[in-house]
Amino acid sequence: MNEPDETVDDPEETVQSVVERIESVAVIDRRVLRSILSAVVARGHVLIEDVPGTGKTVTARVLAEALGLDFNRIQFTPDLLPADITGSTVYDEHEGTFEFAEGPVFTNVVLADEINRAPPKTQAALLEAMEERQVSVDGTTYPLPEPFLVIATQNPVEQEGTFRLPEAQRDRFSVKTSFGYPDVDGEMGLLARRDDRRELSPSVEAVVSPETVRALQSLAEDVHVDPKIRRYIIDLARATRADDRTEIGVSPRGVQRIFEIARASAVIDGREYATPSDVKGLAEATMAHRLLLTTEATVEGIDERAVVRSALEDVDIPAVSPDANDPTAESDRESTDPDIESEADDSASEAFEFESDATPNAAGDGRDSDSSS
Numbered sequence: 001m002n003e004p005d006e007t008v009d010d011p012e013e014t015v016q017s018v019v020e021r022i023e024s025v026a027v028i029d030r031r032v033l034r035s036i037l038s039a040v041v042a043r044g045h046v047l048i049e050d051v052p053g054t055g056k057t058v059t060a061r062v063l064a065e066a067l068g069l070d071f072n073r074i075q076f077t078p079d080l081l082p083a084d085i086t087g088s089t090v091y092d093e094h095e096g097t098f099e100f101a102e103g104p105v106f107t108n109v110v111l112a113d114e115i116n117r118a119p120p121k122t123q124a125a126l127l128e129a130m131e132e133r134q135v136s137v138d139g140t141t142y143p144l145p146e147p148f149l150v151i152a153t154q155n156p157v158e159q160e161g162t163f164r165l166p167e168a169q170r171d172r173f174s175v176k177t178s179f180g181y182p183d184v185d186g187e188m189g190l191l192a193r194r195d196d197r198r199e200l201s202p203s204v205e206a207v208v209s210p211e212t213v214r215a216l217q218s219l220a221e222d223v224h225v226d227p228k229i230r231r232y233i234i235d236l237a238r239a240t241r242a243d244d245r246t247e248i249g250v251s252p253r254g255v256q257r258i259f260e261i262a263r264a265s266a267v268i269d270g271r272e273y274a275t276p277s278d279v280k281g282l283a284e285a286t287m288a289h290r291l292l293l294t295t296e297a298t299v300e301g302i303d304e305r306a307v308v309r310s311a312l313e314d315v316d317i318p319a320v321s322p323d324a325n326d327p328t329a330e331s332d333r334e335s336t337d338p339d340i341e342s343e344a345d346d347s348a349s350e351a352f353e354f355e356s357d358a359t360p361n362a363a364g365d366g367r368d369s370d371s372s373s
Contacts, residue, residue, distance in 0.1 A: 008215045012270030015216075017207045021066040025193055025202035026059055027186045028179065034268065035175045035285040036063065036151075041216050041264035044174025044257060045130050045150040047115075047165075047289060054179040056153040058201060060111045067213050068206035069108035069147065076118035082125035086135045087142075100137060105129050108145055108210065112152040116162045123169055126150060130172045147213045167248065167292055174257045175282065176289035216267060223263035224273040228318035233258050233279055239311035240291055245302050248292035258286045276317050284308050 008014050019033060039046045040063075048056045057073065064071035074085060087103030104110065105126070115123060129135055133144045152173070155162055170176075182190065193202065233255055241249030250258070258279065265278035288304040 008212060008219060010270065011216060011219060011267050014208060014212065015268050018066050021204050021207040022059075022062055025197075025204055026055065026062055027182055027189045027193070028055070028059055031281075032177050032179060034265075035177050035282055037268060038261050038264040038282060039174045040067070040147070040149055040213065041220050041267050042174055042257075042260040043147065043149075043217050043220075044260060044264075045172060046152070047170070047173040047176040048151065048153045048178060049156060049176065050153070050178045050180065052155065054181065056179065057111060057113055059179075060109065060151040060153075062202060062204055063151075064109035065204045066207050067109075068209045069149075069213065070145070071109045071111070072104040072107040073111040073113055074104050075113050076115050076122070078117060078119065080118045080122050082122055083137075085122070085125045086129070086137055089138050100140065100142065102142070103135075105135060106142075106144060108147055108149065110148075110150045112150055114155060115152040116154040116165055119163055120166055123163070123165060126152075127169060127172065147210060147217065170289050171251055171253055173289065174261055175285040177285050220260070220263045220267045222272070223266045225259065225263060226273070226318075226320050228320050229262070229274055229276060229279065230259065232276060232315065232318050233262070235315045236279070236283065236287070236308075236311045239315055240287060240307055243307050243310065245293055245297035245307055246291050247294050248290075250287050250290050254287065254290045258283075261286050276320065280312060280317070283312055287311075 015037060018037070019030070022028070022033065036046050036059075038044075048059075050056055061071055061073070074080075083103070085103050085105050087101050087106065089098050090101050091097075092099050110126075110129075112126060115126075129144060129148070130150050133146070133148050135142050135144065150173075154165070237250035237255050237258070239249075240246055243249065261282050262274045262278040265282060266272070266274045284305045287308045291304040291307055293302055293304060293307075
């Protein structure tokens, strides 16, 4: 990644300004918004699974606008070709030469709308872009803009005309989340926002620049993650692999993505070190979609998130002292006070809970209470 052109003095305030700008036009649960912004800071990608009409497309576009990033939407259909995404080489009759015509993937934020309506071959066209930040066409490699983020939406796989995403592709997404239907207050807020504008679709002015986004991403690379927290991530992943309900647990690539999301979560809270709560708070969003359940578990209706919750219950939370979280502190200064870890968890979890009337039903779980305009 290129060095950022600017620095961010107060990452927490910067992220809060982005959140407030998005919430000025959209109704979305802040935990969902946190997972999406964590993926942005971690240079990851987001998969949103939900029924049509819950605001997935609007949220992706408003996020790009608030971050000052270029945005393209690709509608995935059964007849969509890989070249429709990456671009192709075309012949210029006037010059008598072949030139590369960039596809819609050449932007900062790509909305792969209803990605599971296209066949796997077309879905796979995004793999190189997501992993390598580049596109190869006719033997030539073209770099993608920075920052680069894919937000893919999909309908539940039980709906007609959909294809299940290959495991290798699902593993490329840093987080998977859903909005669900808003509660009554959320839908009242949705109508109030519609009443306040004359356009059919909401839009916002940029609150930060692409340079600021790159600076936040650079800060995440410098976040200190204590060895105990690193082992915590590994133990959680290994617990999902050992679970009798899974055929495939969290992969080594997934372990790296969880590590990156934990660092990004610390940046969002304005910290230079990660805490166990950074891992716990986003465990389901970062791990569940990487699991492949056994046939028996699928028949019994087991949810992947239940496997992650079991791992969280079975794996001991490491006690990490504030000094140990400080990369400049001596490595042997460890705390024997069991309350220190819980205090660190509380401070991390509260940092993102800004006061806002736009947050709907914050007490529920993600699928039932998350909402968007």
